[in-house]
Amino acid sequence: MRSDLVLAASAKEKVEHKVNTNLRVFTNQLHSDFPPHWHPDIEIIWPKESPYKVICSTEVYHVDIDDILLICPAVLHEILSPAPGNRVFIQADFSGIVSLKELDAAFRIMSPALHIKKNSCSKEIYKKICGYLDKIINIYSGLEPFDELEIYSILLKFLAFCSKNINLFKGNESSTTSTTYKNAISLSNVCSYISEHFTEDLTLEDISTYAGFSKYHFERIFTNYTGTTYYQYLQHLRINYAQTLLSNPELSVTDIAFQAGFTSCTAFTRAFKKSTGYPPSQFRMLNEVKNPLKYKTYLT
Numbered sequence: 214m215r216s217d218l219v220l221a222a223s224a225k226e227k228v229e230h231k232v233n234t235n236l237r238v239f240t241n242q243l244h245s246d247f248p249p250h251w252h253p254d255i256e257i258i259w260p261k262e263s264p265y266k267v268i269c270s271t272e273v274y275h276v277d278i279d280d281i282l283l284i285c286p287a288v289l290h291e292i293l294s295p296a297p298g299n300r301v302f303i304q305a306d307f308s309g310i311v312s313l314k315e316l317d318a319a320f321r322i323m324s325p326a327l328h329i330k331k332n333s334c335s336k337e338i339y340k341k342i343c344g345y346l347d348k349i350i351n352i353y354s355g356l357e358p359f360d361e362l363e364i365y366s367i368l369l370k371f372l373a374f375c376s377k378n379i380n381l382f383k384g385n386e387s388s389t390t391s392t393t394y395k396n397a398i399s400l401s402n403v404c405s406y407i408s409e410h411f412t413e414d415l416t417l418e419d420i421s422t423y424a425g426f427s428k429y430h431f432e433r434i435f436t437n438y439t440g441t442t443y444y445q446y447l448q449h450l451r452i453n454y455a456q457t458l459l460s461n462p463e464l465s466v467t468d469i470a471f472q473a474g475f476t477s478c479t480a481f482t483r484a485f486k487k488s489t490g491y492p493p494s495q496f497r498m499l500n501e502v503k504n505p506l507k508y509k510t511y512l513t
Contacts, residue, residue, distance in 0.1 A: 235306040247292035263298025269325035
């Protein structure tokens, strides 16, 4: 369990966007750690001279030089710096357009973060991804009217590309599975369906029938596609939704448990703590801290 001191230092970060935008691009050159925090922005970390260790919820990522880490919105994360060196950060608030069904589905299959490793990524794929980020950085350095809109369009292309190729980054690509599934409903459509019904009593049998497969076949191809089992995937959606609901002080933890699809408050609390490292009541406290973290950074 984290110490009370660390917990007290954790907070919902108010991202210092560039004036009149919902964007922030900067280069951190300091040898400094970022204590546990979260925010509604996506965050892309791209180390250029020195690596990072990043803890997202309970997952640990060792982000080497030239690796790319995309942290999904509202994910509690901590960034540890082993040495000084340039690392590029891109932050963008997607709260205004997250209602797009496929964008929501994309964040769900990537959550808590998507680690794109240069050494295990094909040169063609890596070059394409870097092209998106380089273009964003270049446009941001001299923002003109409607450049922010162009940056968001590039970010959407980046997210769509990563979502469509999620198996390449998670190492679960299966040509046999892909060929078989082209003859039936797409897995992306199944994920979209789940994202619309995850608060319901949606069993493996229910979703297998919807997809048109036997339970055992569906479970296998779904795990290959998402990198997680169906019930782990379902619980992840419910936990992420519960994190959003915890921002509403008028809802009790019990109300949130049932609204998120859990059958009891006890089951919800246990699952939430296992996923985030905190019980729901303490995670809510992080959102209520009045003093946001402030980082010393250098704008590109």
